[in-house]
Amino acid sequence: MEEKVVVVGSLNMDIVAHVDRLPKEGETIQGFGVYEAPGGKGGNQAAAIGKLEVPVSMIGRIGSDANGDSLLASLRQSGVNTEAVLATESATGLAFIAVDEAGSNQIIVAPGANGELSAADIEGQRQLFEQCSLVVLQLEIPLETALYALRLAKQLGKTTILNPAPARRLDAELLGCVDYLIPNEHELLAMTGKSELDEAGLSSAAAELLEKGAKAIxxxxxxxxxxxxxxxxxxxxxxxxxxxxxxxxxxxxxIGGFAAGYAVERDVRKAIRQAIAASSITVTRRGAQSSLPSRDEVDSQLNRRKAGKRA
Known part of the structure; x- marks a missing residue:
């Protein structure tokens, strides 16, 4: 079966601690409800697409360890093709996450095997790129690997989505390969060096990245x-x-909701509305991949919004 979407990115095991409030610099606080759960931006986005019943393949690296096995099992359960997830001797990536009572978080990522994903790995999956219509990336993998994947996707005429996280300054060569750049407000500030994001600042920052080559933001x-x-x-x-x-x-x-919607209908506004519906469900649940909604749940959320009902 043709894969509509290819996700290139990170696979981490999340170690999550819930706290009353997030710690300040140099502060130790008590956590509760500690648990482990499959995550990583790449894995989460692939799982989100798979749960929305759009064919998706994941390209990434894990360790030859129990965490890697758990990540593979979670992706497969979400409907993701994992044939291009490669094992290495390095440990599977880890993310240490603190979540407060309001649902806000702080995250530290130890990349582990993610740091070994290479341009050669991407080239080895050229056939997946040829078969897909849409390629999704983040920046929890080496930047040169992400750039190679973006270049390959554009050479083959594919639509590209980049989630620029963790945030960093990106040059015109990379941004010129991006059709849809999807940062959050903190990432947008970091990418442009701006200090605030009022309405004028938001438009100005976005315009700066469009001038550097991104097609849409x-x-x-x-x-x-x-x-x-x-x-x-x-x-x-x-x-x-x-x-x-x-x-x-x-x-x-x-991002998973947007990618799944755009891959099917090629309508940006419909894709954004689906993305908003998907994320609105996710934030009402704990965890990463375990919080991602199904196709039926997203459709129900969209129908409730059309009817003017609160979720």
Missing amino acids: VVTLGDKGCFYTDGAVSEYFGAIRVDALDTTAAGDSF
């Missing part, structure tokens, strides 16, 4: 929704009001 704004611009058209999309429990996988759920 979707900035996620948490409970304020998101902002879309392609230079010719700019539009705000409101959030769906929910009681947030854990925002850990909100961005990944949004």
